[in-house]
Amino acid sequence: MEFDEIEKGYSFNATFLVSDEMIRDFARITGDNNPLHLDDEFAKTTQFKRRIAHGMLVVSLISKVLGRDFPGAGTVYVSQFVKFRKPVYVGDTVEVQITVKDKNKEKRRLFLITNVLDNDQEVITGEAEIYLPE
Amino acid sequence: MEFDEIEKGYSFNATFLVSDEMIRDFARITGDNNPLHLDDEFAKTTQFKRRIAHGMLVVSLISKVLGRDFPGAGTVYVSQFVKFRKPVYVGDTVEVQITVKDKNKEKRRLFLITNVLDNDQEVITGEAEIYLPE
Numbered sequence: 001m002e003f004d005e006i007e008k009g010y011s012f013n014a015t016f017l018v019s020d021e022m023i024r025d026f027a028r029i030t031g032d033n034n035p036l037h038l039d040d041e042f043a044k045t046t047q048f049k050r051r052i053a054h055g056m057l058v059v060s061l062i063s064k065v066l067g068r069d070f071p072g073a074g075t076v077y078v079s080q081f082v083k084f085r086k087p088v089y090v091g092d093t094v095e096v097q098i099t100v101k102d103k104n105k106e107k108r109r110l111f112l113i114t115n116v117l118d119n120d121q122e123v124i125t126g127e128a129e130i131y132l133p134e
Numbered sequence: 135m136e137f138d139e140i141e142k143g144y145s146f147n148a149t150f151l152v153s154d155e156m157i158r159d160f161a162r163i164t165g166d167n168n169p170l171h172l173d174d175e176f177a178k179t180t181q182f183k184r185r186i187a188h189g190m191l192v193v194s195l196i197s198k199v200l201g202r203d204f205p206g207a208g209t210v211y212v213s214q215f216v217k218f219r220k221p222v223y224v225g226d227t228v229e230v231q232i233t234v235k236d237k238n239k240e241k242r243r244l245f246l247i248t249n250v251l252d253n254d255q256e257v258i259t260g261e262a263e264i265y266l267p268e
Contacts, residue, residue, distance in 0.1 A: 022163045029156045029163075029191070032198040034207070055211050056190070056197040057163070063190040064166040073168070077189050079217040 001071045003108055003132040011099040012070035016061050018053045020090050026057045052087040058094060058124055062114045065096050066130055071110070075130050078109070082126035086118070094118045101127070108132050135205045137242055137266040145233040146204035150195050152187045154224050160191045186221040192228060192258055196248045199230050200264055205244070209264050212243070216260035220252070228252045235261070242266050 027033045032054055035042035043051040059082050066075050088094055095117045102111040109131055116124040161167050166188055169176035177185040193216050200209050222228055229251045236245040243265055250258040 016165075025159055025163050026194070029159050030194045030198040031150075032194075032201050034201050054194075054197065054201075056194045056214075059214075060160070060164045060166070060188075060190045060194065063188065064164040067166050067168050067188075077218050079215070080190075080193075081213070081215040083213040084211050 003071070003110075003134075006071060006100060006103065006110065008100050008103050011097065012065070013095055013097050014061075014065050014069055015093055015095045017093050018058065018088055018090065022057065023051070023053050023090055026054055026060075030054070030056075048087050048089075051090045053090065053092075055082075055084045055088075055124070058088050058116055061094065061096050062098075062116065062124075062126075062128070065098060066112075066114075066128065070098055071130070071132055074132060076133065078129040078131050080114070080126065080128045082114070082124050084124055086121060086123040088116075088118050088123050092118050094123065108134065137205070137244075137268075140205060140234060140237065140244065142234050142237050145231065146199065147229055147231050148195075148199050148203055149227055149229045151227050152192065152222055152224065156191065157185070157187050157224055160188055160194075164188070164190075182221050182223075185224045187224065187226075189216075189218045189222075189258070192222050192250055195228065195230050196232075196250065196258075196260075196262070199232060200246075200248075200262065204232055205264070205266055208266060210267065212263040212265050214248070214260065214262045216248070216258050218258055220255060220257040222250075222252050222257050226252050228257065242268070 099113040233247040246262045
């Protein structure tokens, strides 16, 4: 989406299935092989009772939306804050919600609210700043 | 590492090779198939001239360190802020540097400076809050 078309208050949502395969691949890539993400029997012994996704895997879906969907190609990521509020379980479908909080036309910056919902509950909340070069 | 052993000022560093395979797998998992990460010919036409890693893939290495290395098992991720300062190129080796900025003994929280260096330059800077349950 073009910078000039994007107004304060605009929002964009996208849903993603957080699959077992994604979690196992993410564990392999990053080396984060915490059994809480990979081992059903271990997960049963934790407060979560079931395997959960790596928080940063879910955050990576925010990054995917910004770079590919809204605003999409050309987006330069400046910063991201995230707060992890609730776990995302293996097989959950999450909704990434991006809302334009503010816009700096001169510097071509967008200030975004970046939340992730799972079953209508906020699992990750946060904010991002992005830059859209001409 | 045990919460009681961790003092303000303590730091932990770990290095990671950001390989082409990691970048391709991360693109597949997240759906972030930006040609800037995947296509040499396209990357030549950009300001970067060469393919770069997804910023959030590099951030995921911070998460790996916190969950597996320092403090390691049992760490609960509360929040993370990151600022993307410079690109990481395919095949670079990066150093994740974690430093304890502050500690809240009662709430068992650690406030961390979380930076990533590439060839001695800061490519990502930021801060995290984590919780270590008893």
